[in-house]
Amino acid sequence: MKAAVIEAQGGIENITYRDWDDPAPGPDDVVVRVGACGLNHLDIFVRRGMPGFPVPMPFISGGDIAGTIDSLGADVQGWNVGDRVTLNPQTDHGMIGEELIGGLAELVRVPAANLVTLPDHVPFETAAAIPINYGTAHRMLFARGRLEAGETMLVLGASGGVGLASVQFGKMVGARVIAAAGSDEKCARLAELGADHVVNYQDEDFSRAAWLLTGKTGCDVIVNFTGGETWAPSLRAARRGGRVLTCGATAGHDPQTDLRFIWVRELDVLGSNSYSQEDVASSVAHVAEGRLAPVVSHTFPLERLGEAERLMEERGFFGKIVLFP
Numbered sequence: 001m002k003a004a005v006i007e008a009q010g011g012i013e014n015i016t017y018r019d020w021d022d023p024a025p026g027p028d029d030v031v032v033r034v035g036a037c038g039l040n041h042l043d044i045f046v047r048r049g050m051p052g053f054p055v056p057m058p059f060i061s062g063g064d065i066a067g068t069i070d071s072l073g074a075d076v077q078g079w080n081v082g083d084r085v086t087l088n089p090q091t092d093h094g095m096i097g098e099e100l101i102g103g104l105a106e107l108v109r110v111p112a113a114n115l116v117t118l119p120d121h122v123p124f125e126t127a128a129a130i131p132i133n134y135g136t137a138h139r140m141l142f143a144r145g146r147l148e149a150g151e152t153m154l155v156l157g158a159s160g161g162v163g164l165a166s167v168q169f170g171k172m173v174g175a176r177v178i179a180a181a182g183s184d185e186k187c188a189r190l191a192e193l194g195a196d197h198v199v200n201y202q203d204e205d206f207s208r209a210a211w212l213l214t215g216k217t218g219c220d221v222i223v224n225f226t227g228g229e230t231w232a233p234s235l236r237a238a239r240r241g242g243r244v245l246t247c248g249a250t251a252g253h254d255p256q257t258d259l260r261f262i263w264v265r266e267l268d269v270l271g272s273n274s275y276s277q278e279d280v281a282s283s284v285a286h287v288a289e290g291r292l293a294p295v296v297s298h299t300f301p302l303e304r305l306g307e308a309e310r311l312m313e314e315r316g317f318f319g320k321i322v323l324f325p
C-alpha cells in the first residue's frame with residue numbers, strides 16, 4: 001500500500017509518501033480501506049516528538065479514520081467486508097496513530113471492538129472529523145465538566161477541531177457559548193455556526209471580554225486546551241464556583257498560573273483525557289441524526305500531507321483538515 005510515513009521525528013520534511021507493507025488482521029482485528037483520515041494537532045506532536053512519549057520510527061500517524069472493511073480476522077463476528085465504518089482510535093493496546101500504526105495510509109489494522117457503523121448518508125470526509133474531536137469534547141464537557149442548559153461556557157481555540165466540537169455540543173445542549181478565536185474571519189464563521197458571542201483574542205483581551213459579557217459575574221465553564229499565556233486569564237474569566245476544563249496545552253504545558261483565582265472563586269480545575277467507545281458512538285449518532293454538523297475547511301490527497309500539516313501549524317484552517325488516500 002501507499003502511506004504518508006514519518007521517517008524520523010522532526011520537521012515536515014521528514015514525511016515521505018511511499019510504499020509500506022499491507023497490514024494483515026490479527027484474529028480480533030479488521031483491516032479498513034481508508035476512505036478519509038482527519039488531521040489532529042496530535043499528528044503534529046507525534047511527528048515533532050513529545051517528551052516522555054517516544055514513538056518508534058518510521059511511523060504512520062492518523063487516528064481519525066473512516067472507510068470500508070477490507071478483510072476480517074478469524075474470530076471477528078458481526079462485521080462484513082464492505083461495511084462502512086469509523087472507529088474509536090483508543091484501543092486496549094494503545095492509541096492508533098500515536099502508539100499503533102495509524103490511518104494516514106491506504107489500509108489500517110484496527111480491533112473490531114473499536115468499530116462504529118457509519119450510515120450510508122454520512123460521507124467519509126465528514127466521518128473523519130468526528131471521533132477524536134467530538135469524542136474528546138463529549139467526555140470533557142459532559143462526563144468531566146457537567147455542562148448544562150443555560151450555563152455560560154467560554155471556549156478558547158474555538159476554530160480548531162476540539163474547539164469547534166465544544167462550541168457545537170454547547171449549543172446542542174442549550175448552553176450560552178462565548179467562542180474565542182484568532183481572526184475576525186474565524187469569529188465570523190463561529191457566529192454563523194451559532195456561537196452567541198465571539199471574541200478575537202488577537203485584538204481583544206478575551207478574559208475581560210468574557211467578564212463584561214457575563215455582567216461581571218464570570219463564566220460557568222471555561223474550555224482551555226491552549227495553556228501557555230492563556231491559562232491565568234482563563235481563571236480570571238470564571239465565575240465563583242466555575243469549572244475550568246483542560247485536555248491539552250497547544251501553546252505550552254507549564255504556564256504561569258494565579259492561585260488566588262482558584263481559592264477565592266473556589267474554582268474546579270478539571271482535566272479530561274481521551275474518550276470512550278460510547279463518546280465516539282454517540283458523537284457519530286448526533287451527526288447521523290442531524291444534531292451536529294462537522295465543518296471541514298480543507299481537503300488534500302494523502303501525498304500532500306506535509307502541506308496539510310503546515311496549514312495546521314500556521315492556524316490557516318477552520319474546524320477540520322481531511323486527507324484522502
Ligand SMILES: NC(=O)c1ccc[n+]([C@@H]2O[C@H](COP(=O)([O-])OP(=O)(O)OC[C@H]3O[C@@H](n4cnc5c(N)ncnc54)[C@H](OP(=O)(O)O)[C@@H]3O)[C@@H](O)[C@H]2O)c1
Binds near residue numbers: 161272
Ligand atoms: N487529552 C486528549 O485526549 C486530547 C484529545 C484531542 C486533543 N487534545 C489536545 O487539544 C488541543 C487541540 O487539539 P486540536 O486537534 O483540536 O487542534 P487544532 O485543530 O490545531 O486546534 C487548536 C486551535 O487552538 C488555537 N491556538 C491557540 N494558540 C495556538 C498555538 N500556539 N498553536 C496552535 N494553535 C493555537 C488555534 O485557533 P486560533 O488560530 O483561532 O487561535 C487552533 O485552531 C491539542 O493540544 C491536543 O493535543 C487532547
